[in-house]
Amino acid sequence: MKIEKRTETLKSVRENHKIPGVLFGKSIEPESIQIDEKEFKDAFKENGLTQTFEVKMGRKKHNVYIKEVQRHHINHNEFLNVKLLKVMAGDMIRAHLPINLIGKEKVEKPGVIVQLLTDSIEVEYGIGESINHIDLDISGLEIGDSLKVSDLNIPQGIEVHEDKNKLVVNVSETRYVEEEDEEETEEKDPMDVEVITEKKEE
Numbered sequence: 001m002k003i004e005k006r007t008e009t010l011k012s013v014r015e016n017h018k019i020p021g022v023l024f025g026k027s028i029e030p031e032s033i034q035i036d037e038k039e040f041k042d043a044f045k046e047n048g049l050t051q052t053f054e055v056k057m058g059r060k061k062h063n064v065y066i067k068e069v070q071r072h073h074i075n076h077n078e079f080l081n082v083k084l085l086k087v088m089a090g091d092m093i094r095a096h097l098p099i100n101l102i103g104k105e106k107v108e109k110p111g112v113i114v115q116l117l118t119d120s121i122e123v124e125y126g127i128g129e130s131i132n133h134i135d136l137d138i139s140g141l142e143i144g145d146s147l148k149v150s151d152l153n154i155p156q157g158i159e160v161h162e163d164k165n166k167l168v169v170n171v172s173e174t175r176y177v178e179e180e181d182e183e184e185t186e187e188k189d190p191m192d193v194e195v196i197t198e199k200k201e202e
Contacts, residue, residue: 001040001053001054002039003021003023003033003034003035004034005058006034018035018037019037019081019082020080021082023064023084023086024083024084024086025064025088027086037079041079043066044066049065049068049095050131052093063086063088063127064085065084065093065095066085067084067085068083070082092124093129095123096123097120097121097123097133098119098132098134099134099152100136101114101116101138101169102137107138107139111175112143112173113174114170116169117170118167118169121162123158124158125159136168138171141171143173144172144173145171146169148165148168149164151168
């Protein structure tokens with residue numbers, strides 16, 4: 001992916017269909033950059049927030065990963081700002097890996113619901129690890145079953161930074177309560193209502 005040093009205003013950058021951002025890391029000074037919108041979206045689609053890839057700025061090449069993105073609060077497909085973190089051999093990446101449920105369609109049915117309580121977990125891993133999500137097979141779960149972080153099948157070399165007892169998924173029963181027919185109450189005729197009056201003393 002090609003990146004450029006930003007010299008224009010944020011407004012001008014966005015009007016030219018580019019995304020402003022910053023390139024930073026332990027070995028370089030933070031630098032304001034701009035990226036072609038289409039190029040960035042392609043890179044983001046392929047690498048997400050978990051994998052490293054190469055960018056080129058002028059004659060220099062950097063190995064980076066997308067540390068953070070800022071999106072438009074209404075148009076989620078519009079990126080307002082990005083942060084690229086330069087990494088080097090021996091560095092560790094700390095990111096949130098999404099949890100991908102497998103077999104949900106075998107468990108969830110009328111009266112049974114699968115609740116994903118944690119959609120990602122924070123992990124740390126070395127440069128070059130090709131991982132972008134954690135698969136979790138729940139096809140054998142039944143009503144009342146649940147899985148915790150400790151039940152996840154974590155690939156070797158991945159360090160988890162989450163409470164091992166944190167719930168990830170839960171299978172519960174959904175009860176459909178039929179609406180009871182409301183008992184009809186007879187409206188009393190105003191003339192049938194007993195009227196009590198105070199007896200006047202003579």
